[in-house]
Amino acid sequence: MGFRTQKPIEEQVVVITGASSGIGLSTARLAASRGARVVMAARSPEIEQLAEQLRGEGGRAEAVVADVSSEHDVRHVADVAEARFGRIDTWINNAGTSVYGRALEVPVDDMRELFDTDFWGTVYGSRVAVERMRDLGGTLINVGGVVSDHAMPLQGANSAAKHAVKGFTDALRVELEHDGVPVQITLLKPASIDTPFFAHARNRLDDGVPAAPPPVYAPEIVARALLDCAVRPKREVAVGTSGRAQLLLARWMPALSDKIVERRMFEPQMRREPHEPRVLGPGSERGDHRGMVRRRSADVTARRAPAMGAVVAGVGAVLVAIGLMRVASRVAESRAV
Template sequence: GWETSFGKTLKNNGSSAIWVRADVGREEDVKHIAATAIKTFGGFDTWVNNAGVSIFGEAMDVSIEDMKRMYDTNFWGAVYGTRLAVQHYKSRGVPGAVINIGSLFGDRGTVIQSTYASSKFALHGFTESIRMELEKEHAPVSITLVHPGRIDTPYNEHACSYLKKQPAHYMSMIYPPQAVAEAILFAAEHPKRDMYVGSQAKMVAVLGRFLPRFMDKLMELTMYRTQHSDRPSKSKADSALYHPGYGLHERGTNKGWMRRNSYYVKMSKYPLASAAIAAFVGAALWAAVSARQKD
């Protein structure tokens, strides 16, 4: 099976791994994940809450039942995982990291994905709050919130769709999954408050904060057209909302400007060097403009 072949690949590269079948929306399943890691490896020092699923449909169309089910995965799954990881680190008195995967739509709401956006807003708020509480008590735990932009994963194929056309990141800038993995790995080794994957995510957060009405109009204008493909939508039952998604694929079926990596992530890893380069480029441009004016 997939888990066996993936485990062999890791072992051939000098690593070890174990897989656990679980529904993160069930607290007992998340406890089983932690217990298996402790039994197999003696403990853990990094916990990543990455599981997520979306619903594409307007707020008045999506059923309350589907909304609650999505919150079980996107919000409660991360809450269960965060609490277990913090308890593990504190009980052993050793440093550890918790990395929660948020979204650009957790910084700024959007049309058609209101349920998904609200679940990420909830996760962002929970992450910020527990971070402050742990800092106040000087707990040996770093809490990082990763803010991905639009990422080329099967997110669109696994989503529950109320649309006529299949959900997709469409006609927009799209980043590879490796960019998110790079941010996660860096946060695991270097405590960071936030990691934005792509300038797209940072721009949406900043504009949403300082120009909210402008962003309202911009999203109303663009997001109805860029969140679905041209092919008919699959049925709501054929999604990962209530059961595992298909294929275990790394990439989705999204169409757009595919980026090879995220330069914003790389700049976030080396902020001083990035600032120095920006200052140098700015000085060079200023010198060039000044010289031209003198001529």
């Protein structure tokens, strides 16, 4: 079947889960500003107020209070979308959570709860979305992450869930292609994004609180990539140049990648602070990252301007190659000491 261009975003009905904050809220606001009819789903009752804000700004938005870990709730989201706007063109499975801690120390109940949202919520959303878009066609976008391919320490459960999301998404894509179902599937893999994700994550660290490891990107970058995929679907899209570099490193030199992660990715994932509540409620697109937040990403710019794609890809490959050589040299020197 291959990937085909879909209708313009201003003609689409877009369903977004996890739409009360972070990437989901940023995407809902951008989609509404571009003329799409947006259905915003989230567990928080405040999702109603956020949809009202969009309507007050001239957008067309509907809110649904729903927990994606409940298949009944997910079906209710689809029912509301069809009742209000008549159909669904793009469904974005964005809802997700995390738990930080060492893999052998995080309680299994925490892991199960995470899988209920991150994995089963994606499964329910995917099944319902395909069911509702099977005849007219559409786009399903599952939000994974760099950890869909490249596991991170202190995020074992999240890495496992996002690996599972990738496996399910890839299998579903092939099955729909085989059956000729006109639903196109994209797996979106953001890098480190400044959202409330880290403040909302369950913290099982002994000596700090979860933090976004740099370089950190703004959620608007992911929102633009999501809406681009709603119109021009692709198989997989990594958002954030650093994320693409991590994936290339893990693919080309996995043992070296593990060694770098072992030495470089523990401290940047936490802040040495007391375990105190960090309140970033519904309506917050940004998190509490204290360093620089990048508002642009060269890889996203290249996708939006195809003529630049080859140039950016070539430059990126050279930079990654240089980085690999430098890191390899450092690791070799450390072993020789």
